[in-house]
Amino acid sequence: MALDRWIALVLLGICGIYGYAAWFTMDAGLPPFMQRNPIWPSTFPKVLSILAMGAALVIVLGLEKGEEKIGEIDYRKIWEYNLGQALLLLALMVAYALLLRPIGFIGATAGFLILGSVILGERRWLLMIVVAAIATGGVWYLVSEVLGIFMAPLPAMMRG
C-alpha cells in the first residue's frame, strides 16, 4: 500500500476518534439552556467528522483514479537524501524549544544558529560566530527593546 493510503488510514482513525468524541461524549455535560439551542457545540464537529471519514475512505479504498506520480522527493528512497541532517535539525529545534526559557534567548539563539550551520556542513567558525552574534543581538534588540515584547535574554540563574 502506498504512503498516501497509509496516511489516509491514520487520518481515518483520527477522524474516528474525533467523531466519537463529537457524537457520544461531548453532549453529556451540555447545560439545559444550551440544549434548547438549534445548534450545539457538537453540531459542526459531527458533520465534519462524517465528511472527513468519507473523504479518507475514498483515498484508503483507492476509489479515485489518478496517475501515480513521484513528487520532488521519492520517499521510497528516503535514505539516499540528507536524512541525518534533517533529523538533527529537527532535534535542534526541539532542544531550542526546551532550552529557550532555562538558558535565555541570547544563549539559545546563538547556539541554535551556530549549531544549525555546523550540522549543514559549515566550518568557517569565525564567520558563523559573527553572523550569529549580530543576528541574535539584532533580533533581541528589535523584539525586546523596540517592540517591547519581553524575552528573557540571560540564563534563569543569572536573573535575580
Added chain:
Amino acid sequence: MLEGLLIGLQTAFSLQNLIMVIGGCLIGTFIGMLPGLGPMSIIAIMIPVAISMGDPSAALILLAGVYYGAIFGGSTSSILLNAPGVAGTVASSFDGYPMARQGKAGKALTIAAIASFAGGTIGALLLMVFAPALSSVALLFHSAEYFALMVVGLSAIAAFAGNGQVAKALLMTLLGLIMATVGEGALFNMPRFTMGLMDLQSGFGFITLAMAMFALPEALFLVLKPRDTAGPDNEIKDLRITRQEAKSIAPVIGRQSVQGFFIGVLPGAGATIASFLGYAVERNIAPKKEQEEFGKGSIKGLAAPETANNAACTGSFVPLLTLGIPGSGTTAILLGALIALNVTPGPRLMIDEPQVFWAVIMSMFIGNLVLLILNLPLIPYIAKVLSVPRTFLIPFILFFTLMGAYIGQNNATELLILVGFGICATILKFADYPLAPLLIGFILGGMLEDNFSRSMQLYDGISFIWERPMTLGLLVIAVILVVLPSWRTRRERAKERKARGIAEGD
C-alpha cells in the same frame, strides 16, 4: 468633494506628514518581513508614538503608512521563503513561492509591488467616491451572508484539486476545519477537543500552523535535497515584467481591485477572504491553459491575491470612517488610536473634521506611491536573500519560523507543537497531499462556524438559507465555482474522446 480633496492635499503634503508616510512605510516593510508580526501588532506597537504626536492627521498618516508597509513586507516573506506571517498573504505564497523557486523572485516581488500599488490606489479612489453610499450597504450583510461568503472562499481549494487529487484536497480542507474547532469557540464558552491540555484552550495558533505547513517542510526539503538556490539561473535578471505579462495581469488587477475593495467594506470579511476569493475567482475565469498554471507560478495567481488584499485593506476603512465600526482587528486598533486623539469616527466625521477624513484618503495615495518608489529599487537587494549560502539560510529560516510562533503566544509549548506539525506536514508532502487547503480550511473554519451558529440562533433553524436571497445567491455561486471546473474538464474529455472515436472510425 473638490474642496475636500484640496484640504486633504494641503494637510498631506506638509513636510512633517510626508516624512511620516515615508517613515511609516519603511518601518512597516521591514518589521512586516518578520513572520509573526503582522500589520495588527505593528500598528499596536506604533500607537504610543502616534498618540504622542498629538495631531490626529499626522498620526493617522503614520499609521496608514505602517499598515501598507506591513502588508507589503508580509508578502515578501511569503514569496521568498514560503513563510506567510499574516493570513492575508497566505494566498500570495501559492504562486509567489513557485515563481521564486523558478528564479523569478525579482519578477514576483515586482508584480507584488505593482499589484499592491494598483489595489491600494484603486481602492482609495473607490473609497473617495463611494464611502458615504457604501456605509449602508455594509450593514445589509448579516451573519448568514458572512457564512455564505466563507463558503465561497472555501471554493479556492479547487485550485489544489488536480487530477486524481480531489479527495486529498477535500480531506485536507476538512482536516483544517476540524483543527479550527479545537479550543474555545466564540459562541459556546466551553473548551472542545482540548484533551484536557491547557495549551490548547485557545486553539491552535494561526502562525504556528502556517509556519508548520509552509515554511518548515520547504526548509526540510531544502535540507534533504540540496538545490542550487544561488545558481547562475537565479540571478535576478528578469526584474521587469514584459509588455505581454503586463497585458495579461492588467484585467486581473482591475477586477480584483474592485472585488477586493467591496469585500473589504464588509465588516469582518477583510483581506484574508478577499485574497482567497480573488484567487478562486481568477482561477475559475482564466482560460483552460492558464488555469493549469495556477499553483505552479502563475503571474495571474500572484497578482490576484496581492491586489485583492490591498484593496480590501483600503475598503476596511469605509465602515471605520463612516460608521465608526471597525471591520478588522487592525481597524479596531486604529479606532482606539483615533479616540485617544479625540476624534470620533462616525457619520459626523466628514462634517466635523473633514481635514482628518481627507488627509487619510490622500495619505493612502501617497503611502502607496511612496511604497512603490521605495520598494522597486530595493527589490534586487531583497531578492538577494535567496543567494545567501544554504548553510546560513536554512538555520535562519528555521529560526524565523520558531520566532514567529514564539512571539505570537510567548509560550515554549507552541514551539514543540510547531515542530510536531512540521514533521506531519513534511510526511504529508512526501505523499503528495496539498497543504494549502488545510490552512485555508483552518483560517476560514472558525469564522464559518461562528457565523453559521449565529444565523442558526437568529432564525432558530436552517431556514435562513432560503429566506435570505443574498445568502442563497452566494451559496449558488459557491456551488457553481466548485462544479464548473470539473464539468468543463469532463466536457473537454468527452470532446477529445469523440474526436478520437471519429479518427479511429475512419
